[in-house]
Amino acid sequence: MTRPTAPPMPEDLERILRRMRLPYLRKAAPDVLATARAQRWDPAEVLRVLLNEEVTGRDSATRRMRRKTANFPTGKTLASWRPEESSIPEATQNALTTLEWVGRHENLVISGPSGTGKSHFVEGLAAVAIESDMRVAWFTLETLTQTIGKAKVDGSVARTIARICNVDLIVVDDIGMLPAGQDAAEAFYRVIDAAYERRSIAVTSNIHPSGFDTIMPKTLATATVDRLLHHAHLVITKGDSHRLAEALAGKGVMPLT
Structure with a gap:
């Protein structure tokens, strides 16, 4: 009918x-x-x-x-996240999912080998933030450097930094994949410094923050990490790559017929 x-x-x-x-x-x-x-x-x-x-x-x-x-990279949410397969303790996962740390303007740093779910988990948290009526900005170190670089050309760096920090959660994804030059280190520092104790920042990295001085100028790395970790939850992932495991199990592609 x-x-x-x-x-x-x-x-x-x-x-x-x-x-x-x-x-x-x-x-x-x-x-x-x-x-x-x-x-x-x-x-x-x-x-x-x-x-x-x-x-x-x-x-x-x-x-x-x-x-x-927000410009999320894949659109993944916690609906596709498998908490039992993560090396992050379940209690830590649950606590981070509440987003109470965002309300306290605390940071989140997740470091560990490639393929251990760092970006997926943070993107899931960012999606929860959106559903909780928060605003999110997602960058890689490369896109952040490009954004600040363009602002330098027209003299709008201060306005651009203010716009980036006019959200509840700023994500900088995949630090440590490539060496970061002076411009990248400066862009990263500017955002960390502007957001310090005012906004929450989530960072994923293949290397521990103590090793940032191996991929960017030491002075900037030291000042950045000092501010980033002062009010931060530091989570270390470990284990083999989930992507590689799926590939070896034949789950990375549709079977050929």
Whole structure:
């Protein structure tokens, strides 16, 4: 059976809702009004349901926009995360997932071998932050360097740093994959310094932060790590690469037929 179509709203009411920019309320109104009429709802209940439709719709749109703006690399969430296969203690995983550390402007540093789930876990945490109505900015050291480099050209470094730090969680992913020159080290330091005790930063790295001076100028590395780790949760992963394990088990591709 097909559901009967609710009668359209009067044109004058449609115009008012468009002018007031209430698209989600406007979309739900015909069905809600038809149900309210059939079930003899109290007027206050009608108003409550319609306004809730608008609020819910706006919240969903805001989260979609924030996910797009965050520029996540893969779109992975904790739904695809396998906590039992991670070397991160389950209690630590659960505590980090609450995001209470973000509310306290604390940092998170996860270091360990490639393929041990660092980026996946942090991207999952970032997705939870979006769903919790927080704002996230995702960078690699390379993209962060490019962003600050462009700002140097037009003299907008201070504004760019302020914009980057105008979120709840800043992620800098995959440090240590390649050597970082002066520009990369400076860009990283600028963001860490600006966010210090004001915003949370999550960093993933193939090397322990104490070894950052092996991939970037020592003076900048020392100052950066000093601020980064002062209020940080340091998590060390270990074990073999999950990607390599899947590849060796033949799970990295669809079987050939």
